[in-house]
Amino acid sequence: MTDADDTTVASTSKSTKRTRLRSLYHSRKARQFRANSLNIVGLVIVLAIIASALFAPFLTPYDPTEQNLENRLESPSLEHPMGTDQLGRDILTRLVYGAQISLRIGVIVVAISLGIGTVVGVTAGYAGGYVDEALMRFVDILLAFPGLLLALVIAGILGPSLTNIMIALAVVGWTRYARVIRGSVLSVKEQEYIKASQLMGVSRVRIILRHILPNVIGPVVVLATIDMAGVILGTAGLSFLGLGAQPPTPEWGTMISEGRNYLQDAWWVVNFPGMAIMLAVLGFNLLGDGLRDVLDPRDTDAVQNKGL
Amino acid sequence: MSSHAKHMSDDSDETRKPREAVIELENVTKEFALEDSLLDQLMGRRTTITAVSNVSLTAYEGETLGIVGESGSGKSTLANLITGLHTPTQGTVRINGEEVSSVTRRSPELLADVGVIFQNAKSSIDPRLTVRQAIAEPLKTQGYGRTERQERISELLELVNLSERYTDRYAHELSGGQAQRVAIARAIATEPRVLILDEPVSALDVSVKGSIINLLMRLQREFGLTYVLISHDLSVVRHIADRIAVMYLGELMEVGSAEPLFETPAHPYTKALLEAIPDTDPTTSVLDAFVLEGDVPSPVDPPSGCVFHTRCPIAEDRCRRDVPPVVDVETSASRCHFAKRVRAEKEEVQNP
């Protein structure tokens, strides 16, 4: 699919890139996104989490797993802004490194779910008939299980490890993508521009890849963003139960699990990881909601759509 | 029914000007199955509606064949049968003398020969494609190279009078008229012989309508295109069609040369349809005209005899009983028992 030749008039110098960025910033979509301050909050939280994950080693002088039993359960201070845990490890450091783990798992699980979901959803939606029936009934069966419970069973069978958690969450997660994509494909398939491409003799593969997929991806991106929150929460939950990350891995759920015995004496051991999880979930949800408004290809806010 | 329906398209024009037939429909019937309950299906009961019933119609090289009728008359189904989005239940569709089937089984050459324009240009263009990409689509399927494509796109934009500065815009950033120009450029990109125009200007404003019609007329002159124009807007059809087919409830009511058909219709339905058009002449008003009562009957259970008899002002017992034959009245063929009388009456009014 090389469409670049038709899109750009072969000018990728730095200055045009900059003007493009600027016009992107001033575009209606961007302004629409910025108009809701909650969208900005979501974006800032998510960017902050990504930044702390990327720059973890530079943000803190401590090692996330290095024990220092002399400093056990120290309350928050200038030296340890979020205090230390029962083994004397700096909690802020562990949170920052934990962001790495959560994000990595989130991205991988969402990517796998999205991949499987897209293939299944597009196949079912475009092929229709028995293929559709068969695939969707299978999805229904999987959806009939409570998601986290199924993940729990899978993780239990496979044994506790981060990799297995990812497998478990992906197995549970793809079905929703398949559903959403199938639904969108069904409606896009009936659009006049798909008919028009058929009449022009555009091949089936190209119709799917070039005309259907780009038009169904909007709601999916929203779903994926919000799903990031779900996966992070799921990972933390499974780790809390001891099925995911094993100590001394600085995983947020594991941290809460380990720290819960000290809740009465040292609130910071549990509360800061808890807050991290909450913030991450909140951030991705807000961002997802913001993207929902922006990703619609039709300008719902354009003048001509005001019914004038 | 089939014996006389066959001659429907054989109007006198054909004998006077022997031209090559580009599109031929022969006794084409299209039935759709309704979604029945599971029980009905098990009992072997299937409800079908006949969208197009036994239609024979020919479009000749370089002419504009107008197809008119109310919604539910089957005119859009007829268009889909030609383009191959539907396949006929019975009968054959021929393009360039060759029998054709559904769009997925058509050869690239055949697909290149038939262009389609939809009513709503904006929804017929992928919202994720720019104008340039949209016009490039058919060229790619026809194997144009990259530079050839660029040249052809510029050429097409000039043909449809669209400035190059619109090429990087998306369909929703264009006005209705501009979008329709893009759709036209895309449709003629592969140098087709036929354009199927499905309500091409119905969604446009009066001032823009004219410019699109002018463009279509010019393209037809320049490239000798054959048009099949489907429209409920009779003033547009009257302006550009050479021959007109009037449909009602899936059947052809009257087929004939445009001008005489408008002046002296030989079918009461054609007559009623024409009288219902509001025009700006202050001396006439649809309020004084005869207006058809009621709606088009349900196609699930079409009326017996002549399908129009339930709304026809001159229907008699015979119309309820017998399917009317096709009556040849010089410039047109009308499926009415009283075709000659209807026509004569109108002539009388005009030349008392």
Add this chain to the structure above:
Amino acid sequence: MTEPLLSVENLHTHFETYDGTVHAVNGVSFEIGPGEIVGIVGESGSGKSVTALSTMRLEDPGRIVEGSIRFRGTELTTATDRDIRQLRGGGLSMVFQDPMTTLNPVFTVSEQIVESLKVHDNPEAQTLREYLRIPFFHDRTDWRKKRERVVELMEEVGIPNPAERLDAYPHEFSGGMRQRAMLAIALASEPDLLIADEPTTALDVTIQAQILKIIARLREERGMSVVMITHDLGVVADICDRVIVMYGGEIMEHGPVEQIIRNPQHPYTQALLECMPQGTQRKEKLETIDGQVPAQLGGITGCPFASRCDYTHDICWSGDMPTVDCGENHQAKCCELQRVNDGENATHSSNTGGTL
């Protein structure tokens, strides 16, 4: 016109968008007398629908920023929601273009007409109990009486066999029938003024003619006034007494239908009439109006039609255009009317040439 039923004065309705403020209606003034059918014609973007919606106070998400709308002496721009609701329940009704989206699909058509009747009878008593129709607590006699009235109304708007259709849902109606049902709902509140926004645009010509006949008959029988919003000059010529031609949110020309059709004064009206295919020989090039409807972002200075007009002069680009009287009850908003009428230095070639 003795005492106007509706008088709109200097109406300005704006829409806020991310691109800026759109001046959809820009200083529109007109009056509707009792028993009149007045057409508002214009292309899309002319502000005709927003004018109608503003009159019904349904302009949201737009905003009336200036002007006054008086209906039977009541000022609507400052009226409370309750007052407006009462007016809509008795006196002011509206019919929209697409009856499928204005009828509620989960209620039968007759229920929706009854609803309108109830609101009309007693705009204050719309209690929950009424809607739940719980046995014993619900007044059946009233219900039966209302259904009789529904049958009458359905008959009046030409729905055949109304008694059998009482339990029909909107999807069981054809497009024409739905529009009739909408009319019945509007009539249930016995309006003095019916605002019809493109009521026949989505319909076939034969059905359109039926609906127009019904509207004309209702006017005769009930002495109801009608504001007919349409883009079709043919419809206007056939049914209206007066016509208002709108462009770019402003009234371009306003006068009796016959005068405007036979002797249009404003260059826009003239061009619009010339565009109709009826005026041109078959297969001949049609007249068009070059250019596009101007975007009304931030308002337009000068005449909104200046960019497409054949007679444009320097003075057309700035300032307010004067509204000139040109006959009885006939006004045109143009600063060059004298020159337009003389047909002098009209650059007519640009009109027919360019766009083709």
